[in-house]
Amino acid sequence: MLHCRFIVISAVTALAFIVTGCQQPENSKHMPDTRSIAEENLGVAIFAGGCFWCTESDFDKLPGVVATTSGYIGGTVVNPTYKQVVAGKTGHVEAVKIQFDKTVTSFSELLNTYWLTIDPTFEDGQFCDIGPQYRSVIFYLNPEQQTLAEASKEALAVSARFDQPVVTEILPATEFYMAEDYHQDYYIKNPLRYAYYRNNCNRDERLEQLWGVSH
Template sequence: MELQNELEVATFAGGCFWCTEAVFLELNGVNKVVSGYIGGKTINPTYKDICNGDTGHAEAIQITFDPNIISFGELLEIFFATHDPTTLNRQGNDIGTQYRSEIFYNNEAQNQLAEEYIALMIKENTFGKPIVTKISAASKFYEAEDYHQNYYNQNKVQGYCSYIITPKIEKLQKVYKDKLKK
């Protein structure tokens, strides 16, 4: 019997999507990462629309992954290790509801795993502060403009990338080297 290669989708908001996209593109088992917008009321939002935080959308990434290579639980672990889930509507100097920490589950198993993962981190006081990450059912995901896709890899020398994203990638490469693409 042949093993079917069923891909799954995970949707995370953890601040600037350039940062989160760059992290997850490095992982073995991740086939595709798309930057976009989710969780708001505006239809077909643009970057300009969401910048003031009034649309309700979060900058987010949609990850297509092979659960036979990397599990949703492993993606959750890396999500929480590479952003601050204790700051409300903020990641570093990026401030506003569009930079919130939120998991948008695509099925009930993801919802349950996210709930259990956060409960465990609260019980173990992992961050020493309350976790503000929301868990919501995935709504329509709108792909961001082309220039936002694979932004870090195309703009590594740009100031924001070199000072904010490169240290996240270096941490990922050090701590999760067994999970990286070869």
């Protein structure tokens, strides 16, 4: 079983990924100064979709997303560490806090993207990462987000797209703790290790099976 953590790969393995066409993230991240966005136009969303390296990478690609932060939410321990969270004993979930420009995108549009990045039928984890700390959750920050999230989930459930029930949770946001620095922008800092992890987790293969889209 693979977990969202450092994976040591040899030069031969790295070369194999390049030769076989494994796409690697660009070593840059568009990160506008959020101070240039009027406060009333700056929105926040928090999504848990398994490994936060992958969730962060997926949302950084979207127009209107101005910042992403990997972290932990939903647990009972104050200032949890990565080791505590992945052990599954704190109640936290790996998640990403997304800041977005509401003049460019919306919470509803982020929700639409979120579904396409997860397996909403997987109850106790996501892809190769097993355990409640990797489960899919939409954390709402206000009643409007709650209403939109619940309506979006209901629409997916009644669409009969899946034979299994949609089990993604919708919960009120609690204290969000920023993950350790080495987890932030992991796909940029460690592109080969990230590509190795994502490929071996069969994340994109499963997403294509579910949604018919490539990532």
